[in-house]
Amino acid sequence: MFEQLYNAIFIGSIYALFAVGFALVFSVLDILNLAHPTVFMLGAFAALFAIATLGLPWWLAVPIAFVATGLFGILLDRIAFAPLRRRGAPPLSAMISSLAVTLAVVRVVELRYGGDFITFPAGTVPSFLIHVGGATLEGVRLAIIGLSIALMLVLTYLVRGTALGREIRALAENPRAARILGIDVERAIAATFFISSGLGGLAGVLLAFAYNSLDSRMGLPLELRAFTVMVVGGMGSLPGAVIGAYLLGLGEVASLVYLPAELRDAFAFGLLFLVLIARPQGLLGQRPADRI
Template identity: 45%
Template sequence: MLEQQLVNALSLGCVYALFALGFTLIFGVLGVINLSHGAVFMVGAYAAVQVMAHFDLPLWIGLLFAFVSCGLLGLLIDFLVLKPLRARNAPHLIPMIATIGVAIILNNGVQGLFGAQNVRFPADAVSSESLNLAGIHLTALELGIILLSFVLMAVLMLALKRTQLGRALRAIAESPKAAYLLGINVEGLFYLTSFAAAALGGLAGVLIGLYSNAVFPLMGQPMLHKGIAVIILGGMGDIRGAMLGGLFLGFAEVLSVAYIGSTMRDAVAFGLLFLVLLVRPKGLFGTVQERKV
């Protein structure tokens, strides 16, 4: 049934968009492609599943714990890795390579602590109730994913467009030096961006862990590939593009599984993405603008 597949695609696409929002936020403000974002995503899933399983806590506590712990991890990565490289005016390729090292450390650390086997959330983490509307079956998990993702995306969009903080972040994205001369606390906003981006990635990790019912140390790697594809599709550094790109990839994957086959899932999704970029090489909302130092 097409309507049911569209609902499934919407819930998956919302998680992709949430992951890509953090990814593109880091790139837009710090000018860094943070390749540790997939590992942070994985840490978020582990943080939630461990605290829920060991202390018998509800899902909303797990989500909050993943949000805060991954945000703090993002701050730590910025302070220990990205800030020293910024101070030395390192070329763009150097932070990207450094974050690969961070990702390897996080992946190996989690695997050493918890093993390589799949871990699952408690069976009663999400209500088994479902909603049937005009023949469409909507589970509590799918409804929660869609609502939470859209609320967070809307809050982020409004904050960037309508608040003084958002204007300051947009100024930094244009030129950190000019923003500093205008009296903006550039370094403080770099930290805030790192916290928010990692926290969003952690939430996405929890949602994917619930959606697939599997949490494992390398779960962030395929998500990282998809995140890169999404921000390129949407336009590097553009929040709207990250949202639409995530939804596009979710719909492409689910519909290809439903009507072509699961073995062609990634081939169809990334093939469509390639075709879109042939028409619009800059992405859906990309512009040929160079960041000013």
């Protein structure tokens, strides 16, 4: 039971890192960035490249993957979203162009690494066990939980307590007011994409480390989950996304214990369904009337 709870918090932490970035872009730009799972995958491959090709230690690969995917996020915005934004295109166009980026990037990664599961070179990824009472736990997961929680605290400070965060929130609430106030909107959007994609990429590295496995499509299962988490938490609410992520992690692990394994994905849909019926605006979402 304790081990199940431990795993639930671990997977919830990965979902949370992934989903806060997804929710951040949604709250600022009102678009669903369907390339976010690709950024997740790229984070893992950036770490693999740093470790296997450049011969760097894992603890350097983590910040490298963060910065590399953050920069990729800025590039993604310039290529897939900024041109549409200038033309005032509807959010649906942005979804399609981010999907196109996803397909292209997945192919490029497969050209270099193939489409199968791969592992990190032997002995390059940290792995150790800890014993708590009668339970044996994977130590890396504890480190990942700790790092995720620390990062979410840093993100909270950044968004709530800094000038950049204030500008990002202003842009999310009222783009016209943000422009009138002299906020450099494109710079704030670039920062949003750097943070969002950096955290998404980091989630990818951490999951790849924990399982010692990565592949070009590893981000896809996260897409539906991030969407579920965002709806459950309240569209665009960052604390909502974090709470939703841990709820989903707990629910999935519970469903594995009590239900056949095939129903794991059905659980995410089921949770989404229930929340939409009971509380359409999500746990921490504002009622539509409040948003206007």
